[in-house]
Every structure is written in structure tokens, then in C-alpha cells.
Amino acid sequence: MRILKLFWLILVLQRVGYSSTSPHELETVEEAYLNWVKQMGSYRHSLFQRPMNKFHPCKTIKVNKNPRFGAFSSVQKAINSLPVVNNCRVIISLGPGIYREKVEIPNTMAYITLEGSGLDTTVIEWDDTADRLGQSGRPLGTFGSATFAVNSPYFIAKNVTFKNKAPSPPSGALGKQAVALRVSADRAAFISCKFIGSQDTLYDHIGRHYFENCYIEGSVDFIFGNGLSLYRGCHLHATGNSYGALTAQKRGNFLQETGFSFVKCKVTGSGALYLGRAWGTFSRVVFAFTYMDKIVTPKGWYDWGDKNRDMTVFYGQYKCMGPGAGFEGRVSWSRELTPQEARPFISLGFINGYEWLPKFGRKSTLQVNETRQLFKEKERQQRIRKEQVKLLIETL
């Protein structure tokens, strides 16, 4: 009995962050966390001093397949025409058509807006896979396979389709993952965009991101990474014919402020779909007010074959509907959230959106309240954990 309790104590302590994992594991986790802090903070503290977004454009560049109507006929060429360190809002307006190119926005070019002429009429596509060899002669890897890569903060895209055309790999094939868009920078917004691919479509890598009214299609882990992201009113469409997973969120430790939140979304498609699998030990994903078709497996979530993760992940649903949303068959380590638990996940405050999203611009009183709410929620969770530990120690 005593031993069992001790075991529980260790597990709870792990959740609180006093880890009993090996020093090596701890080091890796710590390193990942410090990297994250560096990434999240670097822009604010070095190159770009002002924390708020900039919306007033200083320049508009027209890109068109027909050279008569645009200064450029390639998206990358338009980006290359900007100063290496870009510090004002630039609108790159894309005419209709299919742009067959791989595009990368360097990390010094902040404040770029990409505006398509309609989410079905402006398409940027390429077909790299992770195992394809890059210029260096080494495989590109998942990171390098992206058709479109965003490395700079304050990026906005509207009305554009991002596509990776690599064929859907047979189940279990290695190195065939193919990213349509990777976003590795803070404060990016995607409004009315489409992301089309199979395995690993949308690499929500790092930073705070907002997706509104978007369509995201894929088979396995088609939204993945360690971003802190809010998806509102998005259509998530699975194309697999066997098991697939909608998300693979990579939160690596208890201190990381990352996770995916889906609010008022819609899940449809084919195959048998997990809402998420635990790529990171502390993976965090919430679905709220979301319609789920019957393709969602009753279990709902998968721990990546590591039972320890059952104790550390945070997977929740709140007021979802549809034949795939039922809570009866769900794994015991996922949760149906209370209104209080759901609150931090369903508002723009989840990504500090009131500070930097286009619609809201400046600080509002709402933001102040959101911040306070989040803080209170954190305090509450810490209190509960401390109480749990105290109780366990007392009963030992």
C-alpha cells in the first residue's frame, strides 16, 4: 500500500514539475524550454523593440502571373526585393493563379502581409518530402520540406492556399512527410487560408498563432508542432483511409506555455481519426464548441505508446457536438472541461491576441481582464497541485 502511494506521489510530483526523470532527460527538457524562451523573447528584446503590431502599410507590392499586372511574377522574388531588415508593414498582393515555387521568409523580415485574390484562386504549391535531398546533399527533413516557411514575426496571410503536392504516402512509409506551411515565428495570423497536404500538412512550429476561417487538410498529424495557437471557425478535413491523427502537439514540459485550442471548428473526412497524439510528453490540445463527424475514434486520443504520458498530457473537450464528439468511449486521461477550465482556451487571450491581432489592434479593457483571468487560472491550478502533494505526503 505504502509503495503504491509512493508511486503516486512520484507521478504527481512529476506533474508538478519536480521531476524524477533521469538527469539526462531533465537536461533535454530544460534545453528545449530555454530554446523556446529564447525564440519567444528574442525579437522583442533585440531587433524589434516595440511589442505591438504594425498595420499601416508603408508599401504594397503586386505579384501577378501576368508580368503586365505586377512588379513580380514570383512570390519569393517579391520578398527578396525587401530590405534585409524590414521594419514596416508590407503588403504583398498576389493575383490569381498557381505559383509553383518554394517560398521562405527570412527571420529579419517582419510585418509581411500576403494577400491572395481568393482562397481557391491563389495557390502556392511545391512537392518536397522530408527524405528529398537538399542543396547540401542531406535530406531536407520535415522542417525543410515546407512549401512555404515563415521565420519572421507579425506575418499575416489572407485568402491564399498553401499546398504540398507530394503524393499521399502509404501507411508506415518513412521520410514521406511533406509540409505545406511551416510557421516558426511569433505572432502570425492566417485568415481565410487553405492548407493542403497529407502527412504533416501544417507545421505549427513555434510562437503564438491565430487561424480564422481556414481549411486544413491532411492524413496523419496534419497540425503539429509546439506553437501556442488558436484555431477559430476552421474546417479540419482528414483524408486518410486507415488511422490518422489530427494533431501532434509537442509541448515538452510543464513550464512551456504552448498548446493548440480549436474553437467553433468542424472535423470531417475519412478514415479513423484521433483528435491528437502526444508527440510531446506534456502535449496540450483542447476542442471547444466543435462539430465532430463520426470519423473521430471513440477513444479520441493516443499517448504515442507511452503510458507515462497519460499522466502528463492535457487533452480536453468542451461543449462539442456531432456523432464523433461523444465522451463515453474517450480515454480516461482526457477530460470534459468545466466552464472554468475551458475559459482560458476559448478566448483570444489564449494567445494574447488582443495585443497583436489585426482586428483588435490596441490594448482594450478586455485584454486586461483576460490577463487577469489567465493569471487567476494559473494560480488556481498551482494551488490544486500543491494541495494534492500535501495530501499525499500526509497520508504516506
Ligand SMILES: *[C@@H]1O[C@H](CO)[C@@H](O)[C@H](O)[C@H]1NC(C)=O
Ligand atoms: C477573400 O477574397 C474574396 C474574393 O475576392 C473577398 O470577398 C474576401 O473579402 C477576401 N477575404 C479576406 C479575409 O480578405
Ligand SMILES: *[C@@H]1O[C@H](CO)[C@@H](O)[C@H](O)[C@H]1NC(C)=O
Ligand atoms: C473588466 O474589468 C473591469 C474591472 O474589474 C470591469 O469594470 C469591466 O466591466 C470588465 N470588462 C469586461 C469586458 O468584462
